[in-house]
Amino acid sequence: MSKNRTVTVCCPECKKESEFTVWDSINTSIDPDMEAKVRDRSAFLFHCPDCGGETYLDYSFLYHNMDKKLMIQYADTDEAAAEFIGALEESWSTDIFSSLKLLEKLLIFDKGLDDRLIEIYKFIVMLRYRQDRKECNDPVLFFYSDDSGKMAVFIYEDGEYICSSQFSDEVYNDLSLKYADKLPEFHKGVMLADENWAYNFLTGNVDGEE
Numbered sequence: 001m002s003k004n005r006t007v008t009v010c011c012p013e014c015k016k017e018s019e020f021t022v023w024d025s026i027n028t029s030i031d032p033d034m035e036a037k038v039r040d041r042s043a044f045l046f047h048c049p050d051c052g053g054e055t056y057l058d059y060s061f062l063y064h065n066m067d068k069k070l071m072i073q074y075a076d077t078d079e080a081a082a083e084f085i086g087a088l089e090e091s092w093s094t095d096i097f098s099s100l101k102l103l104e105k106l107l108i109f110d111k112g113l114d115d116r117l118i119e120i121y122k123f124i125v126m127l128r129y130r131q132d133r134k135e136c137n138d139p140v141l142f143f144y145s146d147d148s149g150k151m152a153v154f155i156y157e158d159g160e161y162i163c164s165s166q167f168s169d170e171v172y173n174d175l176s177l178k179y180a181d182k183l184p185e186f187h188k189g190v191m192l193a194d195e196n197w198a199y200n201f202l203t204g205n206v207d208g209e210e
């Protein structure tokens with residue numbers, strides 16, 4: 001079952017208070033309508049009944065798709081993530097992210113790709129990007145796939161879109177040939193591939209027990 005509750009939200013634009021439904025857990029196998037609402041982020045969009053202003057609200061929740069055996073704890077703060085990792089004793093694939101990273105991971109799993117290979121690719125793209133530009137502000141990279149199946153990695157700086165790098169099945173196969181047999185076994189139940197993971201892997205600091 002999905003679990004939700006009603007909270008009072010102060011509109012950031014007109015400062016008036018109104019009610020909003022917050023989801024503690026979303027089970028998209030039992031509530032299939034919620035799958036689309038997570039993906040277009042409408043589940044997190046606060047619409048002010050007074051001024052019509054709209055704001056995305058970030059909060060921690062558990063995403064659970066039983067059909068795909070996928071359970072992701074979305075955490076809006078590092079403290080929330082640490083608390084969840086401490087409490088975790090599940091044998092599901094589980095991951096900790098913030099912001100749009102949940103959507104990115106869902107797209108990666110939809111396509112049946114290994115998110116670790118995608119993180120390695122993103123890290124390589126980021127290194128090239130940093131080399132090309134002497135001055136840049138902590139670029140953030142996202143994998144994206146559109147409805148036609150086209151894949152790309154988008155580069156953002158300070159929340160602004162800068163450019164994208166095409167991604168293809170060919171590139172994925174090359175990554176797979178180069179890295180797949182060197183990837184560590186997942187620690188039971190916990191899968192945590194992100195930029196830090198890719199950095200440690202590429203510099204030889206990842207082993208199977210990490």
Ligand SMILES: [Zn+2]
Pocket residue numbers: 011012013014015016048049050051052053
């Ligand atoms: Zn308002």
